[in-house]
Amino acid sequence: MQYLEFEKPLAEIEGKAEELRAMARQNEKMDIEKEAAALDRKAEQMLRDMYKGLTAWQKTQVARHAERPHCKNYIDALFTEYTPLAGDRNFADDHAVMGGLARFHDQPVMVIGHEKGNDTKSRIERNFGMARPEGYRKAIRLMDMADRYNLPVITLIDTPGAYPGKGAEERGQSEAIARSTMKCLEIGVPLIATVIGEGGSGGAVAFAAGNRVAMLEHSVYSVISPEGCASILWKDADKMREAADALRLTAQDLQKLGVIDRIIQEPLGGAQRGRDETIEAVGKAIAAMLKDLTGKPRETLIKDRRQKFLRMGSKGLSA
Known part of the structure; x- marks a missing residue:
């Protein structure tokens, strides 16, 4: 441990x-x-x-714990007949984003998520969960496929943010993130998003613009990392504790603000101390959210999703 x-x-x-x-x-x-x-x-x-x-900064540390279950662990445990789909049909396959066809409780679905890796070799291969443009374009392709075949989309979010490298910017990183976010809002099938660790910046929003958004109890979701925020506001990354408090990035704050719909409880000591119990809890939450959305007309799902994001921030502003 x-x-x-x-x-x-x-x-x-x-x-x-x-x-x-x-x-x-x-x-x-x-x-x-x-x-x-x-x-x-x-x-x-x-x-x-x-x-x-726990303070907001301590929750950030827990959300980043290397031994928390990652996207692949959830897919292996909760989904059957998983068939990975690779590539954006344009440039390359981004290993930071995994996704494909699967069955969830015997229902065909499309599952997409960020994968950080669990050792040095896999973390480098997965780029520590930081997707490049081709990762978001792969996600767009998979969401298009899900919409075409009327398959619910389930996303698992765990990323420090999109990769900020020169090559990624040259290949249209911001455009890819914007289009992925737009695709989330356009599809006429249920989209259920769960933040399982870090929900960092636009790299997370690109997968999280769903009908239902859940977070694990000690996960975080924010427009910028505490260190990045501190560097910009105070010119001092060591002010990350103050930044974490100001960002209101915890699941508890975000539920009050109406940004997320559900908090999934973690075992005592965090998901890293009870991996199987955490995965089971996430599975139950996804099943409940999917049941709530199944059977709703296409137009209702799209309108519900758009209205949800237009209302964000109107709750809890005086808190």
């Missing part, structure tokens, strides 16, 4: 409990279970206290 900066006191206690148990494994005559159990109880209470009052 990788510990975050604010979890260091917890790491000490859990480390001591593990040391005691390691000593007992080496010497069967040692009886340390009582002491280890006491440390376990202390660690659990500390974990509850920590996660009861």
Whole structure:
């Protein structure tokens, strides 16, 4: 288990409990279970206290935790008969974006998401979840296909933001993001978006302009990263804590503002401490949202989606 900066006191206690148990494994005559159990109880209470009052910056750290389940984990666990579709039919296949045809609870769907990778090799291959223009154009192609065959679209969002490299800008990064966002608003099938980690900037909005938008409890969704915001406003990236508070990027703030519809609870200590439970909770939430939208006419779905985004920010402005 990788510990975050604010979890260091917890790491000490859990480390001591593990040391005691390691000593007992080496010497069967040692009886340390009582002491280890006491440390376990202390660690659990500390974990509850920590996660009861996380700051916006701490939630950002949890959302970025490398051991949280990623898009591929959700697809493998929740979808059957997944058939990946590659390429934008124009330039290349962007490995930061994965998607394809699948079945969700035996219903044919199109699933699209950002994939960050889980080790050094895969993170480099996936560009740390930062899509290039061809990734957004691939998503547009898949959404077009879903619309043509009347398939609901399910998106899983986990990106620091779109890739800001020179080549990406030369190939029309902003235009690709805008067109992907526009395509989300145009299709006449249900579009359900779930932020499973980071929802960074236009790179996230391009997949998240849906009929229903959900966020995991400790995920974040913002127009810019706290570090980027601090660099612009204060010329000091170390002001990221203040920026995180000002951005109102937590699921709890965004639900009050009407930006998202649902918060999906995470296990105590975050998704990284209960990967299977988190994936199951996301599956249940997607099923509930999909049931709510299934059978609605094409015109109703498009109007509902547009009205949802026109209303954003009108709730909770005085909070």
